[in-house]
Amino acid sequence: MTVTNGHLTPCNGVDSKWWREAVVYQIYPRSFCDSNGDGVGDIRGIISKIGHLKELGVNVVWLSPIYASPQHDMGYDVADYRSIHHEYGTMEDWECLHKELNNAGIKLLMDLVANHTSNEHQWFIDSRSSRDNPKRNWYHWQPAKYDEKGNRQPPNNWRSFFGTGSAWEWDDHTQEYYLRIFAKEQPDLNWENPEVREAVRDVTRFWLDKGIAGFRVDAINYICKAEGYPDAEIVDKSTRFQPAMHLYMNVGNVHKYLNELSVATFTAYDAMTVGETPYVSADQQALNYVHPDRKEFSMIFQWEHMDIDRVPDTMLKWKPWKLSEFKEIIRSWQQVMYDNGGWNSLYMENHDQGRSISRFGCDELEYRELSGKLLAMMLSTLSGTLYIFQGQEIGMVNAKTWSLEEYPDVVTRTYIQEEKERRVQEIGVKNPDMTYLLRDIRLKARDNGRMPIPWNSSEPYAGYTTGTPWMPMNSDFAVCNVEKAVKDKSSIFHFWKKLLSIRAGWKTLIHGSFEMLSPEDNKIFAYLRKLSGAQSALVVLNFSSQSVDWELPVDVSHFGNVRAVFGNYAVPSGIKKTFSMQPWECRLYAYDDI
Ligand code: TEU
Ligand code: CA
Numbered sequence: 130m131t132v133t134n135g136h137l138t139p140c141n142g143v144d145s146k147w148w149r150e151a152v153v154y155q156i157y158p159r160s161f162c163d164s165n166g167d168g169v170g171d172i173r174g175i176i177s178k179i180g181h182l183k184e185l186g187v188n189v190v191w192l193s194p195i196y197a198s199p200q201h202d203m204g205y206d207v208a209d210y211r212s213i214h215h216e217y218g219t220m221e222d223w224e225c226l227h228k229e230l231n232n233a234g235i236k237l238l239m240d241l242v243a244n245h246t247s248n249e250h251q252w253f254i255d256s257r258s259s260r261d262n263p264k265r266n267w268y269h270w271q272p273a274k275y276d277e278k279g280n281r282q283p284p285n286n287w288r289s290f291f292g293t294g295s296a297w298e299w300d301d302h303t304q305e306y307y308l309r310i311f312a313k314e315q316p317d318l319n320w321e322n323p324e325v326r327e328a329v330r331d332v333t334r335f336w337l338d339k340g341i342a343g344f345r346v347d348a349i350n351y352i353c354k355a356e357g358y359p360d361a362e363i364v365d366k367s368t369r370f371q372p373a374m375h376l377y378m379n380v381g382n383v384h385k386y387l388n389e390l391s392v393a394t395f396t397a398y399d400a401m402t403v404g405e406t407p408y409v410s411a412d413q414q415a416l417n418y419v420h421p422d423r424k425e426f427s428m429i430f431q432w433e434h435m436d437i438d439r440v441p442d443t444m445l446k447w448k449p450w451k452l453s454e455f456k457e458i459i460r461s462w463q464q465v466m467y468d469n470g471g472w473n474s475l476y477m478e479n480h481d482q483g484r485s486i487s488r489f490g491c492d493e494l495e496y497r498e499l500s501g502k503l504l505a506m507m508l509s510t511l512s513g514t515l516y517i518f519q520g521q522e523i524g525m526v527n528a529k530t531w532s533l534e535e536y537p538d539v540v541t542r543t544y545i546q547e548e549k550e551r552r553v554q555e556i557g558v559k560n561p562d563m564t565y566l567l568r569d570i571r572l573k574a575r576d577n578g579r580m581p582i583p584w585n586s587s588e589p590y591a592g593y594t595t596g597t598p599w600m601p602m603n604s605d606f607a608v609c610n611v612e613k614a615v616k617d618k619s620s621i622f623h624f625w626k627k628l629l630s631i632r633a634g635w636k637t638l639i640h641g642s643f644e645m646l647s648p649e650d651n652k653i654f655a656y657l658r659k660l661s662g663a664q665s666a667l668v669v670l671n672f673s674s675q676s677v678d679w680e681l682p683v684d685v686s687h688f689g690n691v692r693a694v695f696g697n698y699a700v701p702s703g704i705k706k707t708f709s710m711q712p713w714e715c716r717l718y719a720y721d722d723i
Contacts (some may be wrong), residue, residue, distance in 0.1 A: 148343075148401035148427055149472060150639050152629055153238065153516045154187040155345075157480045158195050158217055159203060160581045161519055163594035170581070170593075172218035172226050178584075181611060183233045185522055185622070186629040189401070190230055191238040191345045193480055195223065199249050201314040202539055203480075203579075205347060206247035210332040227339065236342035238401065243329045244348040245315040252328070253316050260303050267325050268316045269308035271297070271358065286360045287377070288370035291444065292543040295370050296377075308358075310351055310377060312539050320352040320386050333394040343401035346426070350406040350418070353381030365442065372442040378408050384417055387425040396424050403474050403514075407432040411461035419471040428474045428514055433458045435482060439573065445544045447569040452651045452672050455489075460656075463512055463643035473513030477504055478521045483577040487527035491674055491713065494608070498524055499713040502624045502697040503670050506715040509628035510638050510658065510668045517625070520582055523614040524621040527577040528603055533563060533570070537600050541574045576600065583610035624697065631695060631717070637663045646682050653679045653710065659722065664690075667718040671710035679708045689723040 162174030172195065182190065194204035197212045204214065213220050230237050246253055255264040271284035283297035283306050290296070290310045297306040298313045308317045318325050333344070354377045361373035387404075395402045404426040409415050411431070418429050437455055440446035466473045477485035486492050490500025501524035508515060528535075533545055545566060552561040571577075581599075583606035584592030591606040603609070614622035632638045641660035647653055652673040658666040667688070671677050685706055693700035696716040704718055 146401075146427070148189070148514055150633070151189045151236075151401070151514055152187045152632075153189040153191050153514060154182055154185070154522075155191045155193065155479055155516060155518045157193045157519055157579060159599060160579050160593075162582065162584065163596065163598075166594060166596040167216065168594050168596040168599045169216045171216065172213070172222040176222075176226050176229050179229055179233050179235070181615075182235060184615070184626070185517075186626055186633075187517065188234060189236045189238055189342060191403075191516070192240060194240045194242055196242075198247055199314065201247070202312050205242050206245070206249075206312070206315050207242050208247040208249040209251075211335055224339075227341070231340075236401075238343050238345055238403075239336050239341055240347060241333060241336075241344040241349075242347040243318065243332070244351045245309065245311060245317045248314045248316055252318075256316075257300055257303060257307070260305070266322050267319055267328075269319050269354065269358075270300075270303075270305045271308070272305055273299070285358045285373075286363075286369060286371050287358070287373035288361075288368070290374075291540050292547050293368050293370060294543075294547070296373070308354070311348075312543075317351070317354075321382070326386060326389065330390060330393050333390065337394060337398045337400060341400075343395065343398075343427070344403075345430075346402055346404045348407075349387065349404045349426075350378050350383060350409060352386060353377075353383045355380050374408050379406075379414065384423070384425065387418070388423065391424045391426070395426075402426045402428075404429045406430065407436070411458075411465045415462075415465060416469050416471050419466070421470065428472045430474050430476065430479075431462060433462070434477075438488060444540055445569050445573045447572050452654060453649055456645060456648060456654050459511065459654075460643065460645045460648070467512060467642055473511070474516060475508050475511050475513040476516040476518070477508060478518035478578060479516070480518070480578050481575050483571075483573050483575075484526050485521065486524060487577065488572055489672075492526040492529075493674075496674055496713050497526055498621050499697050501621045503672070503713050503715040505621065505625050505628055506668065506695070506697070506717060507654065507670055509625075509632050510656075510666060510717060512639060512641060512643060512658075515629075515632070518578065520578075520580075522622050522625050523583075523609055523611055525580070525582075525603065525609055526605070527571055528580065528601070529571060530604065531571075531601065533566065535601055536570060536574055536576045538575045538579065541570060541576055544570075585612040586610050627695060635663070635666070635719070636660055637666050641666070647679070650679070652677050653708075655679070655681075657683075664692075664719040665722050666694075667704065667716075667720060669708055669710065669714075669716045671712065671714045674712045676712060677710045679710055681706055681708060687723055688718075689721040692719040694719050 159170045161170040162178050163170050164173035195217045196207045197209035197214050198204045198206050213223055227237055252267050255262050256268045274282045276282055283295045287296040296310050298309050299306055309315050361371040406429045418425050437450045438447055440448045462473055485504050486497050486501045580603045581593040586607050614620040637658050637660040641658040644657040646655040654670040656668050688704045691704050693702045694717040698711050698714050700716050
């Protein structure tokens with residue numbers, strides 16, 4: 130077993146898998162740093178910023194896809210798993226990145242995208258070339274159905290995950306439909322075919338043989354589809370196509386195939402893996418993916434807390450949420466893993482999400498840093514492997530002033546287009562005003578997490594590129610950029626840094642039990658963390674822009690040897706019955722349980 134730094138030693142019988150104590154930094158290469166002025170981030174750009182990652186104190190990088198791709202879904206549509214996308218560089222550049230990261234004590238996770246390929250992958254080109262091509266059965270091909278008027282219809286009523294249209298795409302050449310849960314350029318692989326599973330194992334080994342530490346595994350609970358492709362029940366009468374997640378997620382042979390893949394690759398190489406699995410609940414369903422005995426994944430990205438502000442079965446419709454619901458989701462994941470020997474991932478942001486300060490904190494200038502620090506404290510004081518998304522360490526927030534046309538993501542574009550079509554039908558006007566969509570898009574669009582990183586305050590593009598960025602930058606880079614955050618010792622960047630070092634030296638935070646206080650409170654999120662043989666932790670977070678007096682629901686005489694560890698205001702020493710919490714204040718105390 131590899132140990133990356135001095136903190137990673139076993140304690141109290143806790144499994145010493147190195148990745149449990151790791152801090153992972155996600156890089157979305159297109160938007161990280163452009164080295165050659167074409168407006169697109171690239172591998173050389175990443176290499177030039179390794180010092181920043183080292184200074185922050187992370188020990189793993191997860192690199193979003195850098196494989197050859199037509200970029201319809203920004204690399205999550207892979208055309209060749211074994212070569213590097215030309216805009217990002219070459220395989221030599223990648224080798225150099227890998228080496229330089231390792232020299233800096235940072236391991237590398239690649240993104241394995243194997244539920245689907247690009248429609249430009251040779252496998253799909255072959256598959257669609259004729260009905261009797263040997264690769265035909267590598268994807269899901271089905272004949273059309275016809276309605277009573279003789280109109281051609283898809284094989285079933287499944288809705289695409291990226292909108293409200295069909296999940297099936299007609300192929301004129303071979304006169305059949307293929308399944309594509311995501312964009313039409315992302316045909317789903319047919320995992321029932323053993324040749325497909327073998328090909329995925331080969332690709333996985335190709336990268337493991339290069340010495341990487343493991344994978345983030347994309348949309349991996351989608352790989353099996355309900356046998357016979359049955360129609361989904363009609364729950365939305367307003368459209369023909371119905372949500373069918375329960376028919377293509379967590380079904381069929383999914384666990385059998387994941388175990389097969391893992392035994393042959395991940396486990397054999399002792400790799401770290403994190404499966405991306407939306408629509409998984411904090412119970413046996415989750416444990417089936419992550420329990421060590423199952424040999425599937427080290428951990429998963431659960432989605433319940435990310436879906437809390439989303440109208441079910443929509444992509445981008447925002448709904449109000451309560452802190453008490455959020456707290457309960459966190460509690461349930463903390464508890465189920467602790468009680469059953471599973472392991473959590475901890476994240477509040479990635480390339481599929483709006484920025485957490487804008488969604489869960491407050492992005493007004495007055496509170497953005499404070500609430501960003503509070504969210505950082507929450508993540509760093511929970512049990513699990515911690516993930517930080519590029520830009521999160523400097524408190525980036527969503528774009529606030531863009532018009533609808535400025536959002537490039539395929540999901541945002543599809544959403545706007547479909548809503549417009551619906552509206553045209555509804556009110557019979559050719560060009561209806563669609564600006565009402567902006568509220569939700571400004572909170573939830575994936576574009577918000579994908580804006581280029583502002584490295585400094587220089588005009589016009591903040592040191593990200595000398596050319597024109599592939600997508601607009603956030604206009605606030607004078608107040609939020611890396612150089613400024615690194616210089617200012619009171620910045621959110623230094624707050625993160627401090628939290629990471631506190632966490633690394635305090636096993637309770639990583640491995641301890643979780644006990645929620647005041648579960649019904651909709652402003653205060655407070656909890657205790659305990660681990661035998663180590664100091665306990667009390668965390669109090671005020672998730673509101675008001676001052677709040679909170680009564681500690683535990684007898685203060687139980688807190689011995691109290692130490693005020695950290696906070697985003699001056700932390701009063703000692704634990705008293707009443708906590709007077711400032712807006713977005715967060716506090717961390719260490720104590721002995723007596
Ligand atoms: O995401 C899988 C997934 O379920 C997404 O559709 C997610 O729900 C959505 O982005 C929420 O806004 C992965 C990748 O992270 C995403 O970027 C890709 O678009 C998707 O797979 C297809 O590969
Ligand atoms: Ca470039």
